[in-house]
């Protein structure tokens with residue numbers, strides 16, 4: 001048997017190839033490596049992919065002369081070479097080595113396989129808060145992915161790719177590309193190995209030890225100190241807590257339990273909301289800020305690689321935030337159609353990109369990926385005021401002209417202007433003072449929080465590796481609250497019904513609270529905290545609470561210990577009693 005051309009590399013052992021490969025950190029390096037025949041190693045994020053097309057993996061040729069020995073048997077096998085185009089693999093100019101007559105292909109012997117071309121950017125370009133897609137695009141490296149490797153490809157995913165360099169001729173210019181020989185999906189711990197997450201920082205360890213007698217005090221105290229450089233400790237406490245809880249809902253959580261917590265903050269001091277959300281994103285492994293130059297879900301265009309596939313799908317912000325946070329900023333600036341799109345994505349938990357029939361050449365198709373990030377946004381209700389409805393007996397907070405379905409798709413709404421007016425005024429005075437002081441002495445703000453950002457990051461990473469198990473007591477409490485409060489709120493005649501996602505959200509909040517508390521089992525106390533936070537949000541939104549809960553987005557300086565210490569524990573115990581009573585009274589009326 002004669003093989004016309006043999007693939008010049010076989011599938012090497014991963015480690016072997018890894019140790020011999022050259023690291024690609026920048027697209028410019030490709031031309032340097034091209035002169036050597038070496039493996040290159042790229043860790044990067046997929047920005048977009050072409051449609052799947054078929055290529056010939058191998059085929060059989062025979063001599064045209066039926067009398068010739070080359071006409072029968074498997075003398076001439078053509079195998080695809082890495083980087084070769086279809087026209088290079090299937091050719092008509094091969095000659096029989098027995099009689100020198102031309103060879104012809106036996107089409108029934110052709111083996112086809114899938115191929116896609118992915119655009120990959122080195123993951124160092126794709127670090128926190130970088131939303132400059134134009135800069136990304138310059139760095140994008142085309143990667144040819146073939147056969148079984150195409151199955152696991154997801155836009156926004158981070159991959160470890162080992163392959164060979166090749167030059168491909170595109171419409172005008174030759175382009176450097178990588179032919180993937182091996183590739184695997186990275187998990188987040190591997191992506192950010194810089195932080196040691198096995199040890200609790202000393203400062204936080206002390207705090208943890210100090211608050212060991214209370215199931216709530218440790219987490220509340222952390223939220224109290226968190227972001228002290230942006231708004232003084234105690235202000236925006238519940239929003240800070242919500243953002244911390246949202247961080248805990250991100251991978252490496254078990255995939256089955258992965259329920260991202262989407263947070264919408266509603267308040268008039270939007271610069272602070274924006275700063276807090278921007279700041280908190282630095283504690284995620286990945287975050288993507290959506291801006292007007294990016295697409296939300298993605299975009300389809302003509303295949304720019306002229307490689308026989310029909311189209312190219314470019315991802316959008318919601319895909320690039322994968323395993324982290326997609327930050328939308330102020331949602332009021334979006335057109336109605338975009339708002340509707342966000343609603344659809346959040347309520348279905350899927351990002352869909354439609355592919356029109358002009359690209360498919362047949363029926364329209366779509367690319368669908370799971371929404372695997374937490375979505376954060378804020379909005380100002382005052383400047384987007386809608387006409388006041390006077391038919392509501394109870395008035396909740398102003399929500400501007402945001403439609404109810406939009407509010408419902410976010411897991412947690414934080415009305416930072418709710419609560420009693422004295423605390424609210426105090427909080428705004430403190431924030432103004434803080435702003436003034438930090439603009440006069442830029443370094444003064446640095447010493448506000450006793451916990452450094454680095455310690456916080458280390459703690460959050462450690463906490464997020466905990467995979468708590470649920471307990472039947474916690475589950476039952478959440479379930480009973482959900483059923484009872486849904487019943488009571490829908491029967492009171494107001495439009496004020498609880499979104500169906502509430503049950504899932506409260507469970508997710510409880511799990512996140514367990515992780516922040518560094519515990520391994522979700523207890524009733526975690527469930528209670530989750531319910532309290534959720535009920536506060538509902539109360540602020542609809543204006544009344546069936547459990548006599550008062551929203552407290554900020555805590556007054558004079559009452560700090562009441563909110564964080566033993567008094568709060570007592571208060572929570574009382575809340576537990578009220579809750580149990582409420583749940584059983586509702587189940588009696590059912591019977």
Ligand SMILES: [Zn+2]
Nearest residue numbers: 063068096099
């Ligand atoms: Zn022949």
